[in-house]
Amino acid sequence: MSNLADKVACLHAPMDKALLRALSLILGFFHVAMLMWDPEAYAFAIGGFNSVISPLMIWAICSSMVYGLSFKPYSWYWQILFSPYFSLSILSYLTYAYFY
Template identity: 50%
Template sequence: MRIVNNISQKMTDIHRPMDRALLRALFFMVAVFHISMFMWLPKAYADQVGGFNVLLAILFIWALCSTMIYSVGFKPVFWLWQVLFSPYISGVILVMFSCLYV
């Protein structure tokens, strides 16, 4: 039990630099941009990013969901959820989609 608490505390410490309101707002705006572009014209969005395959679609959905969880300020306690919903990973994926969209 103590090992799990230590891992959770280390993950909390790793995520502490991302615990800023400005970063949360920026991530939220980027996620809303991608959601709105995808929902407005999904075919045009897919063409713009070079098409979707199964892996890209899963990464896209996961990154958007993870970013929304981070943006609203939810902080998971268990270390596995902290890794799964890490803003570091979802941020890289959203930056990748932003670069593909431009």
């Protein structure tokens, strides 16, 4: 691995916990299930789909699956793209918007 990949891996080291991975998977599966069950009700609950929310939601769900299944990308740019910091913050926001 390159030096930059090692630095990004060190930034992700605090997130390398089984409970956080399980939370990531649960949040990802929850939002996929709600979206598939009734897309109109889900869209209404989170404030609607737009050109910002939709891509971020797809990206966060995909990233949560990569992170939750313990896949560790080799290159630094894939590590940043599938960062659990981004995915968990987006999914947490969507969960908050869904319930409140």
